[in-house]
Amino acid sequence: MVKVDKTILLDTCLLAGRIMIEGGSEMYRVEDTMNRIVRNAGQSEPLIFTTATGIIIGLKNQPYVQLSQVSARNIDMEKVAGVNQLSRQFAEGKITLTQMRKSLIHLDKNTPYFPLPLQVLGAAVVSATLMVIFAQQYDWMDIPLAAVAGSLGYLVNYYVGRATKIRFMSEMLGAFIVGLTALIGVRLGLGREIDNVIIGAVMPLVPGVAITNSIRDMLAGHLLSGMARGMEAILSACAIGVGIAIIFRFF
Known part of the structure; x- marks a missing residue:
């Protein structure tokens, strides 16, 4: 050796x-x-x-x-x-x-990343497909609006996350843009159900992997890390909720 x-x-x-x-x-x-x-x-x-x-x-x-x-x-x-x-x-x-x-x-x-346009396209696809899954119906007016709202929300989340060191601010502003885009689209007649649009469009921002990993850490005995990651995921979810709540409260 x-x-x-x-x-x-x-x-x-x-x-x-x-x-x-x-x-x-x-x-x-x-x-x-x-x-x-x-x-x-x-x-x-x-x-x-x-x-x-x-x-x-x-x-x-x-x-x-x-x-x-x-x-x-x-x-x-x-x-x-x-x-x-x-x-x-x-x-x-x-x-x-x-x-x-x-x-x-x-x-x-030098970790390779997908180009930003491809990431935005992925956010659009995720928003549209998950809207169909959660709404359990094919509404061909809401699907494009969900894709656009999800893309804009992801873009805002991306750029705000790079521009500021404040945690959870990017998720809140991204969710706000998702809700605002959905609201404007429905009022302009580009969509029907604002709830379905928001549910689909907010999915790219949801910390699903972080929640899953926190549970897996706790099951593996890493209670400190599991609880820390779980709290971080919960705060991210709360920030998303606040961004959407602002839309329903003031608009």
Whole structure:
């Protein structure tokens, strides 16, 4: 077994864990990946503590402990899949620890994203199709309006999220635009049921993955992370509700 630098090993594990948490991975998956990296590097009994806002890792009976802060959390399965792929390559001996660390740094800074027009198109498709599912009827006037409202809401959410550091503001303003677009469209005769339009158009903003992951974390025994993520998802849902409520209250 090739001797590895324990400082580089822990730094690589922290980097992998942080990228996975920022990408929306469950905590038990993060810990499992970090454990595998340590064990495949020839070290046994790693001590790992993960939360939604930070990671601590050390080696048992050895004076090696490092921690990393997690400041941003989003849903990006491309990052999670990339870390898992690098972990498998390291386990199979296809890459060294140093190569893995360099690849993780590159992944962290150069994660590929779908172009914004394609994301907006996806939001439109999701809004239209989920409106049909929730409304349980095909209303060919409401479907285009739901697609337009969902697209505009997603765009506002995207740009506000990039422009401000205030959490949940982007969801609230995105939902407000969804409700305003639906209201104007119905009043202009471009749609019939404002409730159906809003239900479909707001779906791209709903934190469904975050809610699911919080429940999975709690079922896996990560109560602290599960409750933190659950509260974050609830606050996002409340922000969306406030944005829609403003429309019904004042318009």
